[in-house]
Amino acid sequence: MSHPMANFDEKEIFFDESYVAKLGLIVTESAQELGKKINKHLIRWATDAGMDYDSFIVESECPRFSSGDGKGIIKSTVRGDDLFFLVDTGNYSCTYKMFGVQNHMSPDDHFQDLKRLIQAASGKAHRITVIMPILYGSRQHRRSYRESLDCAFALQELQNMGVSNVITFDAHDPRVQNAVPLMGFDNVIPSYQVLKTLLRSASDLQIDRGHFMVVSPDEGAMQRNMYYASVLGVDLGMFYKRRDYSRIINGRNPIVAHEYLGDSVEGKDIFIADDIISSGESMLDIAYELKKRKARRIFAYSTYAIFTNGVDAFDKAYRDGIISGVLGTNLTYRTDALRQREWFYEVDVSKYIAYFIAAINQEMSISKILDPLEKIKDLLARR
Known part of the structure; x- marks a missing residue:
């Protein structure tokens, strides 16, 4: 039986450097562990193809002033790069000091840092893709009374900032993508x-x-x-x-x-x-x-x-x-x-995300990645 991702061979992902633009991975503080795992997969595939990459991660940070104000900094050029921003809006273990008090970062803080780093790219990137496993504001996905629509508005903000694609996982209600019909939106189920x-x-x-x-x-x-x-x-x-x-x-x-x-x-x-x-x-x-x-x-x-x-x-x-x-x-x-x-x-799920990054960077179809039916059948047959 042919492999369901036969047109997506790991050893050919970076073959001949046939990517659309140089790949850059910008990992916020909230997603460092996952980002490092994704980076390892990308490096291994590039190395297997005879290419020399130490890392795809572009150094960045979002420092805070003592008043609580923050800023985003990207520490190397990203002009013409195909940028992938990775953020975990649910990581409450991240902290910052404000007037000497230690504060745990909320989803609002993480989303603001994401926007700061996108701003820091200064519109010079070839393309921007946001990988946001927990979709910001997604539990407030519909209006039942006089209520805000946080997720829909956040997606529109990202689109207005030049984001081309959003990749999320198991969105509470994927119909929220209707707020941005002209922006790429992939809701992935692992x-x-x-x-x-x-x-x-x-x-x-x-x-x-x-x-x-x-x-x-x-x-x-x-x-x-x-x-x-x-x-x-x-x-x-x-x-x-x-x-x-x-x-x-x-x-x-x-x-x-x-x-x-x-x-x-x-x-x-x-x-x-x-x-x-x-x-x-x-x-x-x-x-x-x-x-x-x-x-x-x-x-x-x-x-x-x-x-x-x-x-x-x-x-x-x-x-x-x-x-x-x-x-x-x-x-x-x-x-x-x-x-x-x-x-x-x-x-x-790190390897799965790495597949998405490589496929988008190579302008390859992601339909095989989104539909794992054949892989599941193969998994059950091997038992």
């Missing part, structure tokens, strides 16, 4: 990388209708879970959230109950996929409900496992046999406490 990690972490999984099932945690996550169920050839169930629309708590109508729709889960291993585990309460409620229905093992996945309330509740659920594993990507900041947990499995 489904192959997720399944690869899941099957390595639980090698005894039997992927068939009698032993395995996919369950959507709510109606909003149906599309991604439907994809997993379809490519794996298993049944799909779902929960819907019954809410109290008479009250608003923390900006949202509180959930009264999780109601299940679907076939029996008794004796089956369950896989649940969502875009984000925030507090984790909803995911745990669903896990406990599935256990009441005699599900065997439960594996949860979220592209962004941020655990805003800590991991203690998941520790207890793991000890009690409710949750067997949680998968999360390295697309955003993970605490050391989370990464050390026995039940947490990290999904590395």
